[in-house]
Amino acid sequence: MxxxxxxxxxxxxxxxxxxxxxxxxxxxxxxxxxxxxxxxxxxxxxxxxxxxxxxDNKEALLDDIFAELIDQLLQSFRAPYQQVEMFSIQDLPASSVMIFEHFYQHASIYTVLAKSEVLPQLREKMFIALKHITQEELVYPEHEIDRELHAIYSIHALLGLVFYWVESGFQHSTSYMQEQLVKIINWRPTVAKTVMKGSDG
Known part of the structure; x- marks a missing residue:
C-alpha cells in the first residue's frame, strides 16, 4: 500500500x-x-x-457504531474458547469471561445507548450475531434439548444480565459479574422450597 x-x-x-x-x-x-x-x-x-x-445518512453512521461494538463483543465472547479445541464449561475460570470487560471498557457508549430509543435495535443485532457464532462455533454433545431454543434462551439471558448491569450504572465490579455468571451457568438446582402465604381471613 x-x-x-x-x-x-x-x-x-x-x-x-x-x-x-x-x-x-x-x-x-x-x-x-x-x-x-x-x-x-x-x-x-x-x-x-x-x-x-x-x-449515506445518520442511520448508516449509527450502524457503523453498532458494527464496531458488535465486532468487539464477539471477540470478547470468544475469549474463553478461541485458543482451544475443547473446553470444560464446568471448569471455566471466571477471569476468562471477557464480555463484562468489553462492556465496562465502553461504559460511556453503552450508557448512552441504553438510555436511547435505539437500544432494542442494538440488542437485536447483538442477539443475532451471538446466536450465529454460538451455533457455528460451539458444538455440544447430543442431547434432547433443541439446540436453537437453547441458544435463544441462553443469549437472551446473557444480554438481559449484561444490560441490567449497564442500566444499574455498573453497580457491581467486573470480577463480581464474571464470577456470578459462571456460578449461574453451573448452578443446577433440582428442588425448590415453596413459601406460600396463607389468607388473613
Whole structure:
C-alpha cells in the first residue's frame, strides 16, 4: 500500500471516529430523530461533504457504531474458547469471561445507548450475531434439548444480565459479574422450597 493510501486510510479512520463520537455526544442529549447531520458535522469539526463521503445518512453512521461494538463483543465472547479445541464449561475460570470487560471498557457508549430509543435495535443485532457464532462455533454433545431454543434462551439471558448491569450504572465490579455468571451457568438446582402465604381471613 502506498504512503498516499496510508494517509488516506488514516484520514478516513480519523474522520469516522470523530463523527461517531459526535453522534454519541448528541444522542446523550436528545433523541436520534432530533439530531441533524449539520449538528453532527459541526460538533465533529468536519463538513457535510466529509460526512456523505463516509455515510449515506445518520442511520448508516449509527450502524457503523453498532458494527464496531458488535465486532468487539464477539471477540470478547470468544475469549474463553478461541485458543482451544475443547473446553470444560464446568471448569471455566471466571477471569476468562471477557464480555463484562468489553462492556465496562465502553461504559460511556453503552450508557448512552441504553438510555436511547435505539437500544432494542442494538440488542437485536447483538442477539443475532451471538446466536450465529454460538451455533457455528460451539458444538455440544447430543442431547434432547433443541439446540436453537437453547441458544435463544441462553443469549437472551446473557444480554438481559449484561444490560441490567449497564442500566444499574455498573453497580457491581467486573470480577463480581464474571464470577456470578459462571456460578449461574453451573448452578443446577433440582428442588425448590415453596413459601406460600396463607389468607388473613
Amino acid at each position: 502506498s504512503e498516499t493510501n496510508n494517509k488516506l486510510d488514516r484520514r478516513i479512520i480519523r474522520s469516522r471516529k470523530a463523527l461517531r463520537e459526535a453522534m454519541l455526544t448528541l444522542m446523550s442529549q436528545k433523541p436520534l430523530a432530533a439530531i441533524s447531520i449539520t449538528e453532527i458535522v459541526e460538533l465533529a469539526d468536519y463538513n457535510r461533504g466529509t460526512f456523505y463521503s463516509n455515510y
